[in-house]
Amino acid sequence: MIRSLIRSLGVALLALLPWFNASAHEMSIAELNLREVLPGEFLWNWGQGGIGRQPQDELTPRWPDGCRTEGDKLVCVGGLSGVVAIDGVGDSYSAAMLRVLWLDGTPQVYTITASQQSARLYGSAKDSRGGGEIASAYTILGVEHILGGIDHLLFVVCLLFLVGFRRKLIWTISAFTAAHSLTLIASALGWLTLRGPPVEAVIAASIVLMAVEALKREDTLARRAPAIVAFGFGLVHGLGFAGALKEIGLPQDHLLLALLTFNVGVEIGQLLTVAVVFVATRAVSRLPMIAARVPVPALYAIGSIAAFWTWQRLAAVLVG
Structure with missing residues (x-):
């Protein structure tokens, strides 16, 4: 029965690898660039949307009242002031960044998502967004x-398989949280800089290693002190979070608030994952025969997917 299950799972994995490859990427983000060349006049264009993708084919900006487009020029009577929205965000793209370079040379970045569908501009480089608006936007992000x-979620799931829902899990998750918070903050503030591709490759490898540790039955370091192992890998995962945050952009007027609330949002998502796995575990535990057979094929599946990501990302590092 177990061999049949694992064999079937392997076939399913081969079919799903392309989907998991696409899903492992952090976020798909479009860029809309505006450069003020005269008071109230802007040149605008879309940034590159990825290989074979053109954001202008999938996204449509809606400018404030009093603004009109003339080809690649945006003319706003009285200045670019009001609400800017981008239709289509949330379908093909997870988010869109609106980059504004004002006449005085000051840059600003606004982030638009499916849940935060617009940004308010105030006609100058002064960012008048309230703290509540920024906190809400970056928590959701x-x-x-x-x-x-x-990839981050699968690492957390491996931790749950390794530790189980015991008191030790609190220290393990707390250590992982503390570690990725440290490197997220350090990297986002420019104190620590590493190239993205090697970081992504190590993140994938960390999932493979954690899946292997969870499969072992002997008393390894990961079983004796999972918090230490989680802290070490958490430092790398924090660099991955920081890479996504750099792509999204941080408002300079509310830098610390945006950084902290983004991290809070990450923790909320992480706790939601733990809660879902807990509920699923309780449900399956009512069927002892099935519950005993789930961990091994599940961990082999996670490890196989992560191994595929590792080789793929290592190839990207070598090619790059």
Whole structure:
């Protein structure tokens, strides 16, 4: 029965690998660039949307009242002031960044998502968004990021298989949280800089290693002190979070608030994952025969997917 299950699972994995490959990417983000060349006049264009993708084919900006487009020029009587929205965000793209370079050379970045569908501009480089608006936007972005980052979630699931729902899990998850918070903050503030591709490759490898540790039955370091192992790998995962946050952008007027609330959003998403796995575990535990057979094929599946990501990302590092 077990061999048949594992064999079937392997066939399913081969079929699903392309989907998991696409899903492992952190976020798909479009860029809309605006550069003020004269008071109230802007040149605008879309940034690159990825290989074979053109954001202008899938997204449509809606400018404030009093603004009109003339080809690649945006003319706003009285200045670019009001609400800017981008239709289509949430379908093909997880988010859209609106980058504004004002006439005085000051850059600003606004982030638009399916749940935060517009940004308010105030006609100058002064960012008048309230703290509540920024906190809400970046908390939601943090939740969306972790729930869309399947690699990070699979690492957390491996921790749950390794530790189980015991008191030790609190220290393990806390250590992972503390570690990725440290490197997220350090990297986002420019104190620590590493290239993205090697970081992503190590994140994938960390999932493989954690799946292997969870499969072992002997008393390894990961079983004796899972919090230490989680802390070490958490430092790397924090760099992955920081890479996504750099792509999204941080408002300079509310830098610390945006950074902290993004991290809070990540933790909310992480706790939601733990809660879902807990509920699923309780449900399956009522069927002892099935519950005993789930961990091994599940961990082999996770490890196989992560191994595929590892080789793929290592190849990207070598090619790059």
